[in-house]
Amino acid sequence: MYPALTDEALMSRLKQNDHSALETLFFRHYKPLCQFCTVYTRDYTIAEEIIANLFMKLWDNRHDALILNVKSYLFASAKNLSLNHIQKKKAPVDFMEDLEMGHDIIHDTDTPFKILSGRESYNRILTVIDTLPASQRQVLLMSRIDNLDKQEIAAILGISVRTVETTLYQSIKKLRLLLKGYHNSASGS
Amino acid sequence: MEDNSYQLIIDYFEKTISDDGLTQLQEWIEASPDNLAQFSEAIQILEATKSYFKQTENPEKAWEKINAHVNQQESPKPAVQKRRWLAYAAACFLVCTSGWLVYKSLNTKPALTAEYEVISNADGKHTRFLLPDSSTVYLGGGSKLKYAKNFIGKTRAVYLDGEAFFDVVHQVKRPFTVKSGHITTLVLGTSFNVKAYAAENKVAVTVKTGKVGVMADVRGRPQVVKYLLPNEQISINTVSGLYTFNTTDARAVNSWIDNDFIFYDTSLEEIAASMEHYYGVQIEFTEPDLGRVKLTAKFKNISLKQAMENLSALSGLAYTQKGAHIFISNNNQKGGKIMK
Numbered sequence A: 001m002y003p004a005l006t007d008e009a010l011m012s013r014l015k016q017n018d019h020s021a022l023e024t025l026f027f028r029h030y031k032p033l034c035q036f037c038t039v040y041t042r043d044y045t046i047a048e049e050i051i052a053n054l055f056m057k058l059w060d061n062r063h064d065a066l067i068l069n070v071k072s073y074l075f076a077s078a079k080n081l082s083l084n085h086i087q088k089k090k091a092p093v094d095f096m097e098d099l100e101m102g103h104d105i106i107h108d109t110d111t112p113f114k115i116l117s118g119r120e121s122y123n124r125i126l127t128v129i130d131t132l133p134a135s136q137r138q139v140l141l142m143s144r145i146d147n148l149d150k151q152e153i154a155a156i157l158g159i160s161v162r163t164v165e166t167t168l169y170q171s172i173k174k175l176r177l178l179l180k181g182y183h184n185s186a187s188g189s
Numbered sequence B: 001m002e003d004n005s006y007q008l009i010i011d012y013f014e015k016t017i018s019d020d021g022l023t024q025l026q027e028w029i030e031a032s033p034d035n036l037a038q039f040s041e042a043i044q045i046l047e048a049t050k051s052y053f054k055q056t057e058n059p060e061k062a063w064e065k066i067n068a069h070v071n072q073q074e075s076p077k078p079a080v081q082k083r084r085w086l087a088y089a090a091a092c093f094l095v096c097t098s099g100w101l102v103y104k105s106l107n108t109k110p111a112l113t114a115e116y117e118v119i120s121n122a123d124g125k126h127t128r129f130l131l132p133d134s135s136t137v138y139l140g141g142g143s144k145l146k147y148a149k150n151f152i153g154k155t156r157a158v159y160l161d162g163e164a165f166f167d168v169v170h171q172v173k174r175p176f177t178v179k180s181g182h183i184t185t186l187v188l189g190t191s192f193n194v195k196a197y198a199a200e201n202k203v204a205v206t207v208k209t210g211k212v213g214v215m216a217d218v219r220g221r222p223q224v225v226k227y228l229l230p231n232e233q234i235s236i237n238t239v240s241g242l243y244t245f246n247t248t249d250a251r252a253v254n255s256w257i258d259n260d261f262i263f264y265d266t267s268l269e270e271i272a273a274s275m276e277h278y279y280g281v282q283i284e285f286t287e288p289d290l291g292r293v294k295l296t297a298k299f300k301n302i303s304l305k306q307a308m309e310n311l312s313a314l315s316g317l318a319y320t321q322k323g324a325h326i327f328i329s330n331n332n333q334k335g336g337k338i339m340k
Helices: A007-015 A019-041 A044-060 A070-089 A092-107 A112-116 A120-129 A134-142 A150-157 A161-188 B002-013 B019-031 B033-053 B059-074 B078-107 B250-258 B268-279 B288-292 B304-315
Strands: B116-120 B127-130 B136-139 B144-148 B156-167 B176-180 B183-187 B191-196 B202-209 B212-218 B221-228 B232-237 B243-247 B260-267 B282-285 B294-300 B318-322 B325-329
Touching: A007 A019, A007 A070, A019 A044, A019 A070, A019 A134, A019 B033, A019 B059, A044 A070, A044 B059, A070 A150, A120 A134, A120 A161, A120 B033, A134 A150, A134 A161, A134 B033, A150 A161, A161 B002, A161 B033, B002 B019, B002 B033, B019 B033, B156 B250, B176 B191, B183 B191, B191 B250, B202 B212, B202 B221, B202 B250, B212 B232, B221 B232, B221 B243, B250 B260, B260 B268, B268 B282, B268 B288, B268 B294, B268 B304, B282 B288, B288 B325, B294 B304, B304 B318
Parallel strands: B156 B176, B282 B325
Antiparallel strands: B116 B144, B127 B136, B136 B156, B144 B156, B156 B191, B176 B183, B183 B212, B191 B202, B202 B232, B212 B221, B232 B243, B260 B294, B318 B325
């Protein structure tokens, strides 16, 4: 393992068939990559499978691949593989049902403050996160992954840093309104 | 204003907020109770989002799968193997014939010159290998080990510049020696660590098991300085000849072979030297005095950045990295050192 080498230096060692270089890259990025995949797959086990395949492909294509930024490449590939997986499964159809389910869970709460306080409310927030518009949900969750900064998120998603910032605070605003909205409709009925 | 406030809240949560931003945020929160509510709710949301990824991952298991794939691919294809086999045969033939010729030419003179094997590591890499007698060597970063092929002769001698841990196979009739400049470590069968980077003018020998004799060349003749027992350590300054002897935890000294670092009450200077070889970087102190700070720290298989963060948190010193150069400086210092 070469803890001090940059991703790019490791890539050039990889081209010389160095196993340890692959191992170093793997352990450096495995956790954030799996978390990132979960944003799309919503299933950690599937995410782990996708990432394992990604590193096998990285090894198989080590001589042909022309990679400028290794980290962006890994995350962008992880996104594509995840989206392919979802498409194959044709899961997004039940999205509206999720939304309805979110309503039910939120209904029995009292005030926004109570919604937001206490550990139980975390689960409610997490349920509501899944009802956010896809782009907002994606940026909000990505911003919570360790060692992934605004610049890198922008590069992976192919948007500007400014858009990442805007989407992030819009997502929080929207989430707050969603939580509040559920409360209002609950007390109104 | 509201959008800007959300940006400030995010910066605040991520601890990247500027002093000005903090004042602005504070003013905004104090402006109305609704703002305060917005602030605490936004923070709660950000907190909750963290737990979205609460799954425990198992990277080792996934790595095994990938490693199996990589190794399976590694086995050469039959066609290539055939050609390789021919190449080996040709090489073998060449070696045999040339060997025979060399033998013929040497046979006239009885002196048999030993051939040496040299194994060297660049900074930032360490390797484990077996010597011809099956003794195990862990060779550290920026280190070089030289030994006679097949260990011809009455002793098993190796020459070390750098750091290595030896686990020596017991052979009563053929003592094992490690030569580092004028200092020789003599053993029969035991495990011990030798740290002898020529550039540091210091040789440190630490024994894990068995018994070791440390000898120094005095006027060209080796004399025993000290016999060491487990957990005993000797440090010799190769310039002044002064040495210190103390007991220590041998496991801590050998920890580097498992990608761990354990330092007990060790000067920052020494820690930096170890890290230089392990991570393949250069560490400099803007003021030499800073290297005298003593620390106790344990790093387990972590990246250079994490190690430096920890060291700077422990010592209260700041550091900056420029490529493979790291500068450790006083925290309150406003200036720095200009790279040439």
